[in-house]
Amino acid sequence: MDLREQLLPSEKLLNEYNDVIVENKKGNLYLTNLRLFLSNKNNLWNFGTKDIKYLGRMNNPRFSWKWQIIISFMLLYSIASGKTLLFLICIILSAARQYIKIDCLEIGLENRKWLISDDNGQLDDVVLQIQTNQVTGLNRSEGKPVVDAEEENIDFIEIKIIGENESGPLRSAWLSLSFAFLFYYLNSFSDSGSIWLFVLLISALCSYIIYKDRRNTNILRNVEPEDGLIRKGWYFILNKLNVKIIKANYAFNVNNFKIESRNLGYVLSSIVLLLAFAITHINANLIPMLYGISLAIIIYMTGRCLAGIPRPRNRMIARTFACVVVAICVVLPCLSLIPLYMPANAVLPSTFLDAENQNGWKKTYSQIDEYGLGLASTSIYLYADDATDDEGNDDGYPAILFVVVLKVPFEIDETVPLDILNDQFQKMAIDQDIELDSELESGKRKTAQGYETEYVIYNGTTKTEKIGTDEINYKVTKGSESKYIGEVWKAPEYNLLVVSMGIGIISSETVNEDTGIEPIDDLVDNLIPNPTDTTDEKNWNEMLDLIPEIYCYQNDWRD
Structure with a gap:
């Protein structure tokens, strides 16, 4: 189509702008002294420049928002189906x-309204040409006449333009970081x-970018x-109470650099949190x-408080x-949670080893x-005497002491340690393949x-020819007489529960050695029973x- 055929006599x-985006489609823009022509692949529009009510620049x-609808449906689908990768891509x-x-x-x-997209410089030129043409036209008689009026001496003309909301994305970023730290903390309990x-x-990074x-x-x-x-809700309440709204924008200059009190508090508090997290992770x-x-x-609250300067005394007191x-x-x-995270433990001092x-x-x-x-911990120690001295000679019978130290952040009922001890005894009897014969003694004592x-x-009898764990064990005679002790106590100031279980062989026999062939071992055990006088x-x-002991x-958490 020849545009010249559309022009009036x-x-x-005046100007032609090619390859601009008109209504999200590639097109062209033509400016005459009377009209503005917009075209894309399918349509051609025109309107008089005198009919333009406003021109606005924006990013x-x-x-378009239609893509967000599609992404939102995909987000819902990824959450419902548990597809994490798809969720990440949609975010x-x-x-x-x-x-x-x-x-x-x-x-x-x-x-x-029409939306025209192009590079920044060309759009500035379009605005300038339209504004110039609206006032003067190509000739004085072809455009809008200049209105004759007395010149007014105006020092300031206020144009109230509201920018884009910043608090929403920032709040979203901090919420995402808070939940991320929560998952980081929960991950310390289980992987x-x-x-x-x-x-x-x-999500936090994307919100911060926005x-x-x-x-x-x-x-x-x-x-x-x-x-x-x-803030809108707060202002609504103040308006209902007929309280004058005074914005908190106090700032001061340092070396000709303007520093806002509120923003300074925010930046410093963010740095403190970042350093604290780094030390926590290390x-x-x-x-x-x-x-x-x-x-x-x-x-942060100090910065918020100082940001209210100046304002009436009573309002400043209320703000503080x-x-x-x-x-x-x-x-x-x-501060009340700090004692719960102090590291604590229990150990047998080396002076007794x-x-x-x-x-x-x-x-x-x-x-x-x-x-x-650091909220809770489990420590397991194994102490043993292999019944040999430094020269390899016999020195009594083997004995093993298991010590389990539990750090728990809550008060433990008096009956719980005994229940734990009984459970551990039963577990130990199964693990060590021993038979508990009878309870010899029970009571209380002090550490x-x-x-x-x-x-x-308890006293008991071993049903295998070794005691200990798979990694650390000692050979004994099957059927040896043994004793077992379980002892438990609490250290409330450290939130500790100590459970100790000991196994001691008190009689044995070296004749029925373990040959590795079970029928032969059983035959030897029957022919030569264990004596009771050793x-x-x-x-x-x-x-x-x-x-x-x-x-x-x-511990110090820094150790």
């Missing part, structure tokens, strides 16, 4: 749709939830951001994060009081598992630290004396 073409998403696409923007020119008529941790971190884009756009346009829902303990949250909220209350509501719970005491007892195994970034213990002693309780008595202590 007095109409002349719009490159992809990234949703954030990308908000982040990928193009420069637009909005041309508003009385009953319609699960890593996928959701990654998803939430990606926030920065909106903030930079508002700064570039020199406009105030649109109020968020919380030490695998939540205490640095609890201190960091306490310090960060104090800094509100900030203090919020800080206290966060700081006190954090063979290296220093020459009694033959050695620590042969240890395992420590922590959960909840070297003054904790009251409860213990029970009792030696030396190592058993040493074990009874060692248990009360187990020492409960508290």
Whole structure:
């Protein structure tokens, strides 16, 4: 189509702009002294420049809201079906749709608006040409006449433009980070939830990108951001109470650089939280994060409080009081939780072992598992006397002491330790393949630290020719007489529960050795039964004396 055929006799073409985006489709723009022509692949529109009500510049998403509807349905499907990868892709696409923007020119008529997209410089030229043509035209008689009016001396003309909302994406980013930290914390109990941790971190990053884009756009346009829902609700309440709204925008200059009190508090508190998390991750303990949250909220609320300067005295007092209350509501719970995360353990001191005491007892195994970034822990120690001295000669019979230390963040009922002890005894009897004959003794005694213990002693018979674990075991005679002790106590100031279980062989026989051929071993055991007059309780008595020497202590979380 020849555009010149559409022109009026007095109409002349001023400018032509090719390869612009008209209503999300590639097209062209033509400007005459009377009209503006817009075309794309399928349509051609024109309207008089005198009918233009407004021209507006903005940054719009490159992809329309229809794409967001499709992405939303895919998000719902991925959540319902548990497809994590699809969920991640949809989150990234949703954030990308908000982040990928193009420069637009909005041309508003009385009953319609048009969106023209192109590079920034060309759109500026279009605006300039339209505005110039509207006032003067190609000739004075062809455009709008210049209105003659007396010049007014106006120092300032206010144009109220509201920018894009910044608080929404920022709040979304912090919520995603909070839930990500929650999954990080839960992951310290069991190795699960890593996928959701990654998803939430990606979501936080996307939200922050949107926030920065909106903030930079508002700064570039020199406009105030649109109020968020919380602030709108607060302003609504103040208006209902007939309270004058005073914005908290106090700022001060440092080396000719303007610093806003509120923003300074936010930045400093964010840095504190970042450092606290780094220290928490390095030490695998939540205490640095609890201190960091306490310090960060104090800094942030201080910035919020100072941002209200200046305002009436009573309102400043009320603002300060509100900030203090919020800080206290966060700081006190954090400080009260710190004792629960102090590392604690119990161990048999080395002064009671063979290296220093020459009694033959050695620590042969240890395992420590922590959960909840120091909230709870399980420690297992195995001490043994192999019944031989340094020269390899016999020194009594083998004895093994198991020590299980539980750190729990709650008070344990008095009956629970005994139940735990009974359960552990039954488990030990099955694991060691022993037969508990009868209960010899039960009672209470005190440890070297003054904790009251409860213990029970059984006698029994071994049904195998070794005692210990698969990795560490000692050969004994099947049918040997043995004694078993279980003892339990609490260290409430350390949130510790100590369970000790000991096995001591008190009689044995060397004739019926283990040949590895069970029928032959059984035949020898029947022909040569174990005697009962070879009792030696030396190592058993040493074990009874060692248990009360187990020492409960508290660590520094930085160690």
